[in-house]
Amino acid sequence: MGFTVGKQGGVTVVDVEGQLIVGNRQELKAKVLEELDGGERKFVIDFSRTGYIDSSGLGVLVSLSKKIREQGGELRLSSLNEDLRTLFELTKLDTLFRIADSREDALEGF
Amino acid sequence: MDSELVLELPSDVRGIEAAVDHVLRRCSECRTHARRLRLNLRVSLTEALSNAMLYGNASDPAKRVRVEVRLSAVAITARVIDEGGGFDPRTVPDPTTPQNICRAGGRGLFLMRELMDEVHYNDRGNCVTLVLRLDQFGEAASA
Numbered sequence: 344m345g346f347t348v349g350k351q352g353g354v355t356v357v358d359v360e361g362q363l364i365v366g367n368r369q370e371l372k373a374k375v376l377e378e379l380d381g382g383e384r385k386f387v388i389d390f391s392r393t394g395y396i397d398s399s400g401l402g403v404l405v406s407l408s409k410k411i412r413e414q415g416g417e418l419r420l421s422s423l424n425e426d427l428r429t430l431f432e433l434t435k436l437d438t439l440f441r442i443a444d445s446r447e448d449a450l451e452g453f
Numbered sequence: 454m455d456s457e458l459v460l461e462l463p464s465d466v467r468g469i470e471a472a473v474d475h476v477l478r479r480c481s482e483c484r485t486h487a488r489r490l491r492l493n494l495r496v497s498l499t500e501a502l503s504n505a506m507l508y509g510n511a512s513d514p515a516k517r518v519r520v521e522v523r524l525s526a527v528a529i530t531a532r533v534i535d536e537g538g539g540f541d542p543r544t545v546p547d548p549t550t551p552q553n554i555c556r557a558g559g560r561g562l563f564l565m566r567e568l569m570d571e572v573h574y575n576d577r578g579n580c581v582t583l584v585l586r587l588d589q590f591g592e593a594a595s596a
Contacts, residue, residue: 433563439555
């Protein structure tokens, strides 16, 4: 379980492996904010290897999106499985984020 | 035949995942759709434990969280009890409204209510009861 940060065509891509939950959400937040402080503005968080996100994880995504937008950037999400999509739909967060079916779709036109 | 599982946990969120996995394993023979366990019960129990540890017990290592899970032919009933002073769940705002959707917190109780068939708090507000009704025509989730 962890987070892998990489770069693809000027976009910072973060892979979430395992779960994004109350116990590790601060680690993701710190990694993304470090990149934001370093000047990065385009972010994709990819959930293709993520089993579960809890409400704290959803909260940290909302918080990061807001901070990135304040700096003139954008956070996109990609590759949510059926369960994760349900959580975003129930909480209406699917209206707040640009959610792509795949990492490639998320990177397209960024 | 009914069976019951009781766990006593420290107020440490790092223990939530293992505790929920343990409960789900015990529930795997229940006759319901696997997704109801994997998503509805997992999410709701995780949120209840997180709320109990972080807000109920204020992460006080001296305080514990008790989990009582009862399995019957018709439902899975989970009670999560903390040692805090309790809260009034009626004061928690709807996190999906335009004025609240950008807030970082406040979605745990909402998800519990959306995903479980019943959610009840005791009068003090330190014990939540989650009920997931089983489908008598469903197959065992582990099948």
